[in-house]
Amino acid sequence: MPTPLTYAAGLALAVAALVGVAGCGEPAQPTEEGTVSVPIQPTLTAVTPEPETVDTSAPGAGGLFDLGDLLTTESCDQAGGVWSYRGTFTNETDDELDISVAISLASSADLNLLTVHEVELTVPAGETVPVEAPDFYSDQDVDPASVQCLTGVTDKDQ
Template identity: 75%
Template sequence: MRTPMTYAAGLGLAAATLLGAAGCAQPEQAPTDGGTVSVAIQPTITPLRTEPETVSTTAAGTGGLFDLGELLTTTSCDQTGGVWSYRGTLANDTGEELDVTVAISLVSSADEKLLTVHELDLRVPAGETVPVEAPSFYSDQDVDPATVQCLTGVTDKEQ
């Protein structure tokens, strides 16, 4: 049960809150002839960025996953009788042995659906070129080769 003193304390608290909030308001400005009020922007207000950040995806990032893709040369990535095979070479032009994974992906160019990813682990001595072969890595009689892209990437397993 509330007493008259509790009601008085609540009323005093509400009045103090309203007066405190009113003290935080900006100074009153006189309206112009058109009826508008001009108020200076407060230094604590910062505009929000509404445009998305632009990121370039055309070049590999430093230390990224596919920084060694330039070392891979594709000779062929095609299918015969519904069976896909890949051939290429990987040239190590560095002064150190490379321990890499070559990823071969088939992607539908119609709907960008990933059909398969095949990975090969290779060790390439310094200054040498090794063959990269994935015979019969994917089989599907219903896939039209004209609607498929063969994508590759090379990752350094040491990073």
């Protein structure tokens, strides 16, 4: 059972803590001119970031553009468990392009990649060239209905 001395000690400790906390942020003693120096207290403001809007059809930094728009896929099929890709790339620019075409097979359910195959090409200005990746992936257990063929094109010089 606590004694009156224990209560008195607890009360004294609580009063000391309260006086200590109450003294925080108090201004210094006034100067002879009657002014007081008070340290600047930080102010919290709510930050409400707005999501960045990106126009994916516009040219990117450094004159880059989506080269994937210049790729036409004719087929990305599986026969006997072996996948092949066929398409064309049309260079609509005035410059020769060194490109890398990425052909990916991904699960339709969760987009997990099965494979990524790259084809590197040099395409003269204004020309159309075939893009082919015969037998780029082999797996007898992959159901073609559960797979998506995804492509992307990058300019290797950018």
